[in-house]
Amino acid sequence: MTREEFHVSSLVVLTLPPLRHRLAEQIAALDGAEIHAVSDEGKLVVTLEGPSQRPIMAAIDAINAMPGVLSAALIYHQFDEAEGRE
Structure with a gap:
């Protein structure tokens, strides 16, 4: 048995208003x-889910790097441990 984690984070992303819908589509395409x-x-109000903190942080970095994004602020982060099978 291994212990698996499930992470969920919420963000508020501030964009240039004319680009908000295009950026929402780009962000939604992220895993x-x-x-x-x-x-x-x-x-934009965004949630990110993943198996660890690393992909969450990578997604936040990717969002911040998108042209037209002014800021991506982490509002909440939680993780739970669950027993899983290998």
Whole structure:
């Protein structure tokens, strides 16, 4: 038996408003990403899920590197351990 982790994080991503829908599509294409809201002002509410903190941080770095993203702020991060089988 191995112990597996499940991580979930939420972010608020501030974008240039004219690019908000294109950026929402790009972010949603990232593994484990889901868009929950897109405002007219360019704010996106995003969750990221993954097996460890490393892919979550890689996704945040990828979001911050997207042209038109002004900032990606981590709002919440939680992980749970669950017993799994190899």
